[in-house]
Amino acid sequence: MGYSLEQLFAVVAxxxxxxxxxxxxxxxDIIKRFPGGSFDAELEIGFKFLVESYVSHVELSRPKFVxxxxxxxxxxxxLRNIWEFNPGPVxxxxxxxxxxxSKFQSPLYRQVKVVSRLVSSFRExxxxxYGPGVPVLENT
Numbered sequence: 779m780g781y782s783l784e785q786l787f788a789v790v791a792x793x794x795x796x797x798x799x800x801x802x803x804x805x806x807d808i809i810k811r812f813p814g815g816s817f818d819a820e821l822e823i824g825f826k827f828l829v830e831s832y833v834s835h836v837e838l839s840r841p842k843f844v845x846x847x848x849x850x851x852x853x854x855x856x857l858r859n860i861w862e863f864n865p866g867p868v869x870x871x872x873x874x875x876x877x878x879x880s881k882f883q884s885p886l887y888r889q890v891k892v893v894s895r896l897v898s899s900f901r902e903x904x905x906x907x908y909g910p911g912v913p914v915l916e917n918t
Contacts, residue, residue, distance in 0.1 A: 779871065779872060779874050779901060779904070779911060780870075780871050780910070780911020780912040780913060781870075781871065781872065781904045781908060781911045781912070782870050782871065782872060783841040783842075783863040783864070783865065783872040784840075784841045785904060785907075785908050786841075786861075786863055786872055786874065786900070786904060787838075787840060787841035787842075787844065787861075787863055788841075789900055789903050789904055789907065790844045790861045790900060791836075791838050791840070791844050793806055793808065793817075793819045793821075793834070793836055793846075794806055794807060794808050794819065796821065797822075799899055799900075799902070799903045799906075800896065800899050800900075801895045801896070801899055802823040802824060802825060803821060803822070803823050804822040804823060804824045804829060805820075805821070805822040805831075806819060806820075806821050806822075807819060807820050809833070815837075815838050815840075816835065816836060816837045816838065817835075817836050818833055818834070818835050818836070819833070819834050819836060820832075820833050820834075821833075821834055823853070830851075830852065830853040831853075832848045832849070832850055832851035832852075832853050832857075833848070833849050833850040833851070834846045834847065834848050834849070834857075835847050835849060841863055842862065842863060843860065843861060843862045843863065844859075844860075844861045845858070845859065845860050845861075846858070846859045856879065857878075857879070858877070858878075858879040859876075859877065859878055859879075860875070860876070860877040861874065861875070861876055862874070862875040862876075868912070870912045871911070871912045876896075876897060878896070
């Protein structure tokens with residue numbers, strides 16, 4: 779992506795702001811902080827008339843990674859996200875590794891295309907905060 783490790787990390791780690799820019803997120807609140815910087819967040823997501831909430835445990839290592847695992851969820855059978863940020867080929871950009879390992883409980887939710895919309899929302903958030911990114915050729 780056309781942003782630095784620090785910039786992209788800051789946007790991804792700001793879980794309490796997700797409701798303002800991540801598709802489907804209705805609310806996002808940090809409910810408990812732990813020594814070492816990890817925290818639990820309650821996230822509420824909605825798809826049209828269906829709204830569900832779950833708790834996500836988030837672990838961070840600035841500016842290397844953000845990992846989250848859902849618990850207390852009737853929405854997901856399981857959900858794990860890993861964002862890893864590595865220096866890019868030129869200063870000011872980073873290489874992003876993004877893993878989403880998930881399974882919705884409901885067959886209705888399984889039809890929703892999530893990953894590309896998520897990445898686009900974080901890219902747009904970076905653009906709004908930091909301006910246009912450094913042009914890069916992206917591997918998809």
